[in-house]
Every structure is written in structure tokens, then in C-alpha cells.
Amino acid sequence: MSKTNNRYDEEFKAHAVNMVVEKGRPISAVAKDLGVSQPAIRRWVKLSTEPEDSVAKRIAELEAQNKELKKELSDAKETVEVLKKSVAIFIKP
Numbered sequence: 001m002s003k004t005n006n007r008y009d010e011e012f013k014a015h016a017v018n019m020v021v022e023k024g025r026p027i028s029a030v031a032k033d034l035g036v037s038q039p040a041i042r043r044w045v046k047l048s049t050e051p052e053d054s055v056a057k058r059i060a061e062l063e064a065q066n067k068e069l070k071k072e073l074s075d076a077k078e079t080v081e082v083l084k085k086s087v088a089i090f091i092k093p
Contacts, residue, residue: 013048016041017045027042
């Protein structure tokens with residue numbers, strides 16, 4: 001059985017979201033009527049109702065940046081330790 005990749009235009013997605021958000025229809029009913037999967041409609045609703053500058057999005061960005069900086073710091077500390085050991089070897093009389 002092959003999967004078909006359906007591509008829906010923005011107008012179609014907006015119509016589906018409108019049916020869920022403004023008309024209060026359940027996602028399952030809208031999905032069945034339109035022939036779209038429930039997770040797809042949930043994702044469209046979430047994307048349309050989530051503000052662009054949401055706090056959660058900003059926190060996720062900061063956590064990713066924090067993780068990257070911690071890795072860079074760890075690498076730098078490791079480099080410093082290696083350099084200290086190599087300097088100690090070369091200084092021995």
C-alpha cells in the first residue's frame with residue numbers, strides 16, 4: 001500500500017481551522033468530512049491559534065541556545081586541560 005502525499009493550500013487549511021475554532025465542530029468530524037487526518041487538522045489549528053511571539057517558542061529557542069553554549073564551554077574546558085598537560089610536559093627539565 002503506497003502513501004499519498006496530499007498538499008493542501010492555505011485556503012483549505014483556513015477553512016478547516018474555521019470549522020473547528022469558530023463553529024465549534026469536533027476535529028474528528030471535520031477530518032472525516034474533509035478527508036484529512038485528525039493530526040493534520042490539530043496541527044493546523046495549533047499553528048493558527050498560537051501567537052508568533054509565544055513565550056513557549058522563545059523558551060524553546062533559549063533552551064536550544066543554552067545547550068549549544070554548554071557544549072562549546074565543555075569543549076573549551078577540555079582544550080584548556082589538554083594544553084595545560086602539554087605545557088607541563090614541555091617545561092620538564
